[in-house]
Amino acid sequence: MPAPPGLRLPPPLQVAWLVADPMRFFAAGRRLGPVFAIRLPGMPPEVCVATADLAEQVLAADGSGGRAGAVRRGLLGPLVGEASLLTLDEEPWWRHRRLLGPPLHGRAVARWGERVAEIAAADIDRWPLGEPFALRPRMERITLEVIMRVVFGIRDAGRLRRLRVLLPRLVALGGNAAVVRLPPRPREWLLTAPAARRAAFLPTTRFARVRAQVDAILYDEMARRRRDGDPGACDVLSQLLAARDEAGEPLTDREVRDELITLLVAGHETTATALAWTFERLVRTPRVLERLRDEPADGDDGRAYLDAVIKESLRVRPVVPATPRVLAEPMVVGGHRIPAGWCVAAVIPLVHTDPDVFPDPGVFRPERFLGPEAAKANRAWLPFGGGRRYCAGAQLALLEMRMIVAEVLRRVELRPADPAPERVRLRAVTLVPARSARVVAARRGSAAARPWPG
Numbered sequence: 025m026p027a028p029p030g031l032r033l034p035p036p037l038q039v040a041w042l043v044a045d046p047m048r049f050f051a052a053g054r055r056l057g058p059v060f061a062i063r064l065p066g067m068p069p070e071v072c073v074a075t076a077d078l079a080e081q082v083l084a085a086d087g088s089g090g091r092a093g094a095v096r097r098g099l100l101g102p103l104v105g106e107a108s109l110l111t112l113d114e115e116p117w118w119r120h121r122r123l124l125g126p127p128l129h130g131r132a133v134a135r136w137g138e139r140v141a142e143i144a145a146a147d148i149d150r151w152p153l154g155e156p157f158a159l160r161p162r163m164e165r166i167t168l169e170v171i172m173r174v175v176f177g178i179r180d181a182g183r184l185r186r187l188r189v190l191l192p193r194l195v196a197l198g199g200n201a202a203v204v205r206l207p208p209r210p211r212e213w214l215l216t217a218p219a220a221r222r223a224a225f226l227p228t229t230r231f232a233r234v235r236a237q238v239d240a241i242l243y244d245e246m247a248r249r250r251r252d253g254d255p256g257a258c259d260v261l262s263q264l265l266a267a268r269d270e271a272g273e274p275l276t277d278r279e280v281r282d283e284l285i286t287l288l289v290a291g292h293e294t295t296a297t298a299l300a301w302t303f304e305r306l307v308r309t310p311r312v313l314e315r316l317r318d319e320p321a322d323g324d325d326g327r328a329y330l331d332a333v334i335k336e337s338l339r340v341r342p343v344v345p346a347t348p349r350v351l352a353e354p355m356v357v358g359g360h361r362i363p364a365g366w367c368v369a370a371v372i373p374l375v376h377t378d379p380d381v382f383p384d385p386g387v388f389r390p391e392r393f394l395g396p397e398a399a400k401a402n403r404a405w406l407p408f409g410g411g412r413r414y415c416a417g418a419q420l421a422l423l424e425m426r427m428i429v430a431e432v433l434r435r436v437e438l439r440p441a442d443p444a445p446e447r448v449r450l451r452a453v454t455l456v457p458a459r460s461a462r463v464v465a466a467r468r469g470s471a472a473a474r475p476w477p478g
């Protein structure tokens with residue numbers, strides 16, 4: 025059985041191309057066939073697939089030794105710790121997934137809709153009017169607030185103030201190349217040894233300090249909740265403290281801490297970027313924007329169109345590029361044998377632009393998720409991955425997107441700061457708009473709020 029065809033470039037050039045222009049990089053791979061191999065420095069060879077059927081096969085590996093945790097551990101371990109849904113595999117992962125499932129279930133998160141809308145409204149009212157600004161950082165502010173107040177359930181104003189500064193710093197330093205690229209042993213030494221911890225200029229020292237400050241707040245919050253109790257609390261932290269596994273055991277404080285940081289890392293920038301892309305596309309597609317505004321806000325039809333807009337945005341501009349798994353056993357995909365130890369991945373932007381499923385794949389047309397074509401489109405829609413490692417926060421992300429898009433449309437009119445579409449850039453592990461979705465806002469109904477003419 026032949027090996028999959030591969031890009032003929034040395035690994036450092038492949039990674040440089042991937043970072044500079046991820047869409048062209050993946051498109052070049054697809055020209056070799058629906059199964060192709062890439063090589064990135066420091067990683068095992070990675071076999072990529074480009075269609076929904078092949079993606080389904082690859083994601084089925086989750087049940088037979090495909091390991092998502094092993095791929096993510098090197099990059100995310102220092103930030104999220106060892107007891108994280110992102111980095112665990114096999115039985116320990118299952119235990120955590122079963123405990124985190126109920127608080128993030130669709131029905132559970134639906135209770136947070138009002139809170140999310142209030143948080144969004146308060147932020148939108150502070151947006152500048154009549155001058156260009158970048159939407160993505162604003163969306164990050166809103167989604168961070170949702171994580172702190174709705175997921176962590178923090179109410180104390182002082183703690184919220186401190187976390188508002190500390191959490192973005194923690195994520196930025198935790199993703200810093202000087203922290204993530206170090207081999208595990210020297211990194212652990214730099215993060216923990218007293219001599220290293222005195223060198224304040226080192227990124228590892230700054231990271232360790234911020235991490236200790238955040239951990240102190242979270243452990244203290246857990247101690248208070250255990251002491252004071254609040255049986256009616258519906259935030260994720262309170263529910264995790266009350267959760268018991270099949271042996272009747274609770275998660276330890278360390279495990280709860282790691283999962284809280286996991287939800288922050290997995291759910292904050294991703295959702296903000298998805299929202300930024302939604303508006304980047306909407307302001308350049310006036311037909312869709314107008315239809316969305318004209319639909320009744322609360323009726324079923326209005327909600328159906330809003331949902332289709334969100335789906336189409338996550339299709340045409342998926343935030344996460346791929347779903348890599350390290351194989352514990354060899355696998356056959358599309359007539360190619362892939363050895364154990366290699367990675368396989370569905371490449372989400374390629375699956376989402378397969379012209380057999382999505383005619384005119386570059387066009388932003390939410391209607392493809394309504395009517396007779398919808399069933400086929402939904403089957404190939406993978407922005408949240410799939411298999412057993414399907415995004416644990418997908419229902420929360422979709423709720424946030426629905427509430428925040430509706431709140432923005434209710435309060436302001438937006439037009440692009442520049443009519444040219446924003447390019448797709450790879451930033452850490454997400455696909456972001458190159459200029460962070462720059463727009464100009466006007467208060468709804470004001471003369472300056474006329475829609476973009478083109």
Ligand code: HEM
Pocket residue numbers: 092109110121175286287288290291292294295298343344346347348407408409410411412413414415416417418420421
């Ligand atoms: C639009 C926003 C989001 C997108 C596009 C997204 C996408 C993804 C993707 C593609 C994966 C990997 C799935 C796979 O490998 O098959 C993932 C995993 C995960 N996501 Fe999300 N996500 C989003 C928001 C969130 C939110 C809000 C949370 C929680 C607060 C969250 C928590 C997680 C967790 C914990 C995992 C790891 C699941 C596991 O390995 O068991 N995500 N997400």
